[in-house]
Amino acid sequence: MSHAPTHVTCSDLSFEWPDGTPVLDGFHWAVGPGRTGLIGLNGCGKSTLLKLIAGELRPGGGQISIAGSIGHLPQDVTLDTGARVDEVLGIRGTRTALHAIEAGEATEANFAAVGDDWDVEERALATLDQLGLARIGLDRTVGELSGGEGVLLRLAALLLARPDVLLLDEPTNNLDLRARRRLYAAVESWTGVMVLVSHDRELLDRVDQIADLRDGEVRWYGGNFTDYEALLAAEQEAAERMVRVAEGDVQRQKRELSDAHMKLARRKRYGQKMYDNKREPKIVMGARKRAAQESAGKHRIMHTEKLTEARERLEQAVEAVRDDSEIRIQLPATQVPPGRRVLTMTDLRLPHGARVSGTWEVRGPERIALVGGNGSGKTTLLRTLAGLAPPSSGEALTHVPTRYLPQRLDVLDDARTVAENVARFAPHATNNVIRARLAHFLFRGARADRAAGTLSGGERFRAALAALLLAEPAPQLLMLDEPTNNLDLASVRQLTDALESYEGALVVASHDVPFLESIGITRWLLLDGELRSTTAEEVRESRWEH
Structure with missing residues (x-):
């Protein structure tokens, strides 16, 4: 460097x-x-x-x-x-020249290809080892x-x-x-x-x-990010305090403007009374009236300007407060009574060798984290439970309405709007009902009319989640596959908000341990060749991956 x-x-x-x-x-x-x-x-x-x-x-x-x-x-x-691995690493040509020199082909071209990089293989293997890839070698x-x-x-x-x-x-x-x-x-x-x-x-x-x-x-x-959150929280507290001060100032300026209007109206009535009674010469009363009108105009303009300035300060204060909106919904139809059987797996064997030995059950509103290394079969297991892929042997039965959200979010039709996508899952709901429900997922007004294909990653996830949670019948078993991939931090908070409102059973496959801990996981399951129970502590330390 x-x-x-x-x-x-x-x-x-x-x-x-x-x-x-x-x-x-x-x-x-x-x-x-x-x-x-x-x-x-x-x-x-x-x-x-x-x-x-x-x-x-x-x-x-x-x-x-x-x-x-x-x-x-x-x-x-x-x-x-x-x-090959050495091609991806960008050292294929250097390695070839190096091996040729070692084999006796000491040509000018080979020496030029190696240059000063005689330890290229050792550095490459050390870099692979640093990232836990030493076993793959350079020739695969x-x-x-x-x-x-x-x-x-x-x-x-x-x-x-x-x-x-x-x-x-x-x-x-x-x-x-x-x-x-x-x-x-x-x-x-x-x-x-x-x-x-x-x-x-x-x-x-x-x-x-x-x-x-x-x-x-x-x-x-x-x-770091923890420091950022603390600083942001302090900023937001100050910004919200400024909003309250600015709101109070606006109300005070409104009262003062109203009081000014009342005083001016009283003066006007008094002046008119004096004029009607002709208690002073006409020229004097005319001068008084003009002076009063000018004074009234200046007074009114002053208070109106103060009110306008107060409103501008309020707008600036409101803009300083973040609007990373929160999802607030109620999903009582997803409720599952404690102890009710939701899912049963019996002697299940998956196509790539992972298995679930004996009988495993999910009951009531359990929240299950499904963890395991890359390639362990988590996605295959979820697809099997959702009825999208057949097991090699054994049986998987769901006993309640079930929905599955895959990593690719392909439950949405890109050509349809957000509202139309939700309507596909809830065909008996009226358009007004769908839009009212979508508003709780932050798709208000024209946002519900956007085509799914134009949404950002976080918006697309929110729309897919809305489609599943608002489906008819309401899902009492919800399965999510790596839901936080490609989500910004505000979207992760919104997902957590939505899942707080969900009252059914939940199975989440994820490597994101802080997220899993934030959604109230009640049971941790590890798929590592065979399904077994584990603990949050074991997952955090990833003992099973060594």
Whole structure:
């Protein structure tokens, strides 16, 4: 890594999508050495900003200045399944030349290909070992790796290239707990410039500063995500206090304006009475009337201006309070009585070898966390329980209305609006009822008329969740597969709010332990070849992954 000062600077940057949708306009930002956590609501432009910095998108205007080389790990890593590991790492040519020299082909071309990189294999293997991939070696193909291993391999390629600026976009998505901890360690040891987009609280607690992208501008907060939350809470408390002060000022100015109108009306009546009684010369009374009118006008203007200023202060105070709205719904139809049998699994064997031996039951409103390493069969088990995939043997029976939300959120029809999608699941509900219910999921008015295909990741998840929870009959068993993947932190809070209102049985497959702990899990199940009970402590320490 070079010793020159490294930085990324965006000056007057603008970008819009081909359909004219603006993302950034007149955007300014500068980031230097250290680990920066870039956060913000879904759709605010975080991933777009990283792609602009990486040169994968061209800005519509402005400049991006980068001192040093760039490495970018995108949110959706796609690798050629036929490629070898050393190809992905970018060392295939160097290795080939090195082996040729060792075999006696000491040509000028081979020496040029190796350059000063004689220890390339040792460095590559050490980097793979750092990320827990030592066992895969350099000669295997990508097709032999799991999705999570593919993400780590792409990260290994970046670490091996030693860029000055490293951009990571949701790097822990699809990683199991052991892989996440490897990535955490790699992030903690990084000494250059790092910009990290993530909803993973544990990962964000390993950064040096937080950059909050909101309304096209960045606000900086020193420290990690826990520090940011404490600072934000203090800011919000102060902002809400200012709203109360401004509201009080508006009411006071309204009273003073009303009092002024009353005083002016009394003066007017008194002046008219004096004029009618002709107690003073006409010219004097006319002068008094004109002076009174001028005074009244100035008085009224003064109080009106004060009221306008008070209202402007109130608007500014309200704008300072965050509007990351909360989902507040009631779902009594999802209620399951304690002890009622919800799900039964008997001697279940899944296509890829995982099994559920004996009989397992879910009863009443249990909240079950399904954990396990990548490739352990969690998604296959959920699909089997939902009736979407047949087991190799055994039986899975659900005894109550059931709904399943897959990782891909493909329960929505992209061509239909949000309201139309919900209507598909609740065909007997009137349009007014559907819209009233959708309002509780933050799809109010015209938002319910947006096509599902135009929604951001967080909005799409919210719409899919609404469609399932508002379905007829109401689901008394809800199964979610990695629900927090690709959700911003506000959307994760909204999901938690919705699940607090859900009164049925819940089965959630996830690697996101803080999220699982926040939704009141009552039983932890581990799928590691065979289904067995585990504990939250064992999951946090991921003993079963070693």
